[in-house]
Amino acid sequence: MTKVKYYYDPDTLSYRKIEPKKSRKFRNVLLFTVASVLSGLLGMLVLLNTNLLNTPRELALNREVKNYELQFELLNKKMRQMEEVLANIEERDNNIYRVYFEANPIPEEQRRAGFGGVNRYRSLEGFNNSEMIIGTTRRMEIIQKQMVIQSRSLDEIAKLATEKEKLLAAIPAIQPVNNEEMTRMASGYGWRSDPFTKARKMHWGMDFTAPRGTPVYASGDGEVSRADNRASGYGKHVRIEHGYGYMTLYAHLSRYNVKVGQQVKRGDLIGFVGSTGRSEAPHLHYEVWKDGSRINPINFYYGSLTAEEFENMLRYANQENQSLD
Incomplete structure (x- = not known):
């Protein structure tokens, strides 16, 4: 209930009621309304940031x-x-x-x-x-x-x-003739004396002396491309294409154990030592080709020789003696 205020009037010697001005009354009402609205907004913000007004679905979503x-x-x-x-x-x-x-x-x-x-x-x-x-x-x-x-x-x-x-x-990696069956490594790759003309000429392979009929083995996997005696000087010989640019040749054989087009594995028996073609005595003439050029076979025996055996072979191969073909 609004308090009623009075003042003393000396003219009438009595107390008179103070009547508030309309402008002040309006201002008070306005201030109260604004304060109420602000309080409501503040309370709403507080409530919105709490779970008090959230529905069960909103709580589940949160x-x-x-x-x-x-x-x-x-x-x-x-x-x-x-x-x-x-x-x-x-x-x-x-x-x-x-x-x-x-x-x-x-x-x-x-x-x-x-x-x-x-x-x-x-x-x-x-x-x-x-x-x-x-x-x-x-x-x-x-x-x-x-x-x-x-x-x-x-x-x-x-x-x-x-x-x-x-x-x-x-890759050709083994010796084509076993050490146990080989008499000796007769001639290596390089300049040698020709057994027939005695002239110094390039010897393109290695000669392994062994008794006639000694087994000859493929030095790497590949396909037999030739097994004939139509190449000059080689007599009966076998050629194996290994791929990757490698080819090996086995010459002066007495007979074959493979045919053209046959797939062979390293160590397979491909023929037997002989003395066919331009040969002075029974032996195997062995060549290694890479990308169409003949290279020294001495570098391709890591798969079958011990260090000592390889050292002995290297010593004999470097001697400039007479070849057998």
Whole structure:
């Protein structure tokens, strides 16, 4: 109830009621209304930022959002672990596998390249957690790209490994006549005295003396390209194409144990020592060709000789004696 105020009037010698002015009354009403509105807005803001006015559905949605945020954190943690594993694989890929197989390493820029051009994440913008969602999505796509690049690299390494295995099997790597059955290494690669003309001429292979009928073995995997006596001076001879530019020739045989087009493995029996063609005595004349040129066979016995045996062979091969063909 509004208090009533009075004042003393000396003219009438009585108390008179104070009547408030209309402007002041209006101002008071206005101040009260403004204060009420501000108080209401402040109270509403406080209530909106608490769970007091949220419906059960809104509370459930809030919990779901919190759960999604937690899942995103766990996903980012797993992606960090994946990045560490990928980095380790990439390091071994570049510094071990690709080095061993003589392949160029994959540039870091290619592995880490992002996605340029149009905005790929426009549909993810405008949400409360857009920055987190876009960052996680971009990170996941980069990891996917890295995995694709690494998968292709490993496919290439597997192919190179297969080719390397074939190459190692194809390279002439053993002595074509066993030491137990060989009399001696008669003549090596280089300038030698011709047994018929006595002139000094280039000897393009190595001569292994052995009894007639001694087995002759393929020095590497390949395909028999010739097994005939139509080449001048070689008599009955076998030629094996090993691939990768390698070819071996086995001359002055007494007979063959293979035919043209036959696939042979290193160590397979291909013929027998003889003295056919331009030959002074039973022996095997052995040549190694690379890319169409004859090279010294002494460099291709790592698969069958001990260090001591190889040293002895090297000493005899370097002697400028008389060849047998």
